[in-house]
Amino acid sequence: MDCRIADEYRDTHAGRVAGEILRKCVHCGFCTATCPTYQLLGDELDGPRGRIYLIKQVLEGQPVTAKTRLHLDRCLTCRSCESTCPSGVEYGHLLDIGRQLVEDKLQRPLNEALPRALLKTVLPEPALFGPAVALGRALKPLLPSVLADKLPPAAADARPWPEKGRHSRRMLALAGCVQPSLAPNINAATARVLDRLGIELFEEKKAGCCGAVRHHLNDQAAARADMRRNIDACWPHVEAGVEAIVVTASGCGVQVRDYGHLLADDADYAEKAARVSALCRDPSEVVAAEGGRLRALLAPAERGKLAFQSPCTLQHGLKIRGVVENLLAAAGYLLTPVADGHLCCGSAGTYSLLQPALSQQLRANKLAALTAGGAALIATANIGCLTHLQAGATTPVRHWIELIDEALE
Structure with a gap:
């Protein structure tokens, strides 16, 4: 796909990355067959190919409209289209760029801006989110259903983490932001499974949200700050030889695996980000690698x-x-x-x-x-x-x- 990128974007990192991605797209339309929003709405602009054209128009300097933003907002960022694409178009990375450019160009109405501001303030901060969850559970009958639906009952007391210092193999777990309040047993269960496989799993309290919440709400500057904080928190353990960084929420895992790409233009963090991305593991990868020992147990x-x-x-x-x-x-x-x-x-x-x-x-x-x-x-x-x-x-x-x-x- 040919794209004549406007002067204001041509020499920027975002413009160069977007141009490379767009050139791979042959607008074949295979992606529409696996796009959930296209399946529901049947609108070309609510499928990957249509959204790619909208982003191309923005990059070429054409006016940004509320309609452009609406169709980009409706994307789930599920990347199902990437699994289908025969040309290897990195649609998710292109969408991130397009959404940020639209956000910078077009001010949202207050009824859209306020919920987004609240979400990117509260969700990534456990010190705010934890008390909000507790209050929400107490007031659940009074909440709108869209919020009440998101509040599962308080978890039963989680079983303890295994005793530390029993194994030479050590892995670092990312605690994340919402999971400790909503499902605190997941990381503890992972630690117990890995303990049975001869691996110690531990958390670093200085780490926090992976950056995905703010990133997908188009506050990429704040998201990059989240990423740098996590890299700084993890780095002493990386230097000490930690075997892997285990992320038990696959959504966070995708974000951490992407640190190397997202901070590639940051001279101070690019190399560290790439290293952290390379160490990122989903627990299924770790457990499957020990499949023989697991089956014996x-x-x-x-x-x-x-x-x-x-x-x-x-x-x-x-x-x-x-x-x-x-x-x-x-x-x-x-x-x-x-x-x-x-x-x-x-x-x-x-x-x-x-x-x-x-x-x-x-x-x-x-x-x-x-x-x-x-x-x-x-x-x-x-x-x-x-x-x-x-x-x-x-x-x-x-x-x-x-x-x-x-x-x-």
Whole structure:
């Protein structure tokens, strides 16, 4: 695709990256077949190809309109189109650039700006989000359904982390921002599983939000500050030889895996960011690498039917497919088929709060597919998907690592 980038963008990092991505696109339209919003709305501008044209127009200096912003806002950033694209177009990176350019050019009305400002202020800060969750649970009957849906019941007391200092192999876990308040047992369960496999997992309290919340709300300057803080927090452990940085929410994993790209133009952090990205691991990668030891520890058992919802960030972002399913099968679960498993559940970070109608349609479709095979349990790999599905499901929804932890007891 030819793009004559306007003078104001031509010599910028964003302009150069966007130009390279656009040149790969042959506008074949294969991406529309796997785009969730195109499937729902049937509008070319609500599919990847149409959005690419809109971003191209912005880069060429054409006027930015509210319509442009609307169609870019409706994108889930699920990257399903990237899995389908025969030309390797990095649509997610292009969308990030396009959204930021539109945000810089066009002021949002107050009814759109205020919720976004609140989300990017509260969600990434555990000191604010934790008390907000506690207050929300107390006032849940009074909250709008779109907010009440996001508040699962308080978790039962989590079992403790394993004793430290027992293993020579050590890995660092990213605690994140919302997961400690909504599902505090996930990282602890991961630590217990890895402990059984001869690996010590620990958290660094100075680390925080991975940057995805602010990044996808088009505050990329603040997101980059989040990334630099995490790199600074992790770096002493990297220098000390930590084997990996384990991120138990696949949405955060995609962001951390992208640090090297997102900070490539930062002379002070580019090299460190690339190193942190290279060390980033989803827990499924770590556990699968120890598959022989895991299977030796798993007692034979029939644990019933289970449906696995593979988050977009896991299958399209991290490109991990079939790994979690094999681990759950080894633990004794009978996995049921899930139709259209490549399509998004509608969570997509803050999308479910900002685009509730589309999000709830996608959730209803996903839950119908997940429960069609008679599964008694749904497993997932991302905190956003977990809370989103849980709100609409009658079937329990769990993080898969918790199920492996229980199977090892």
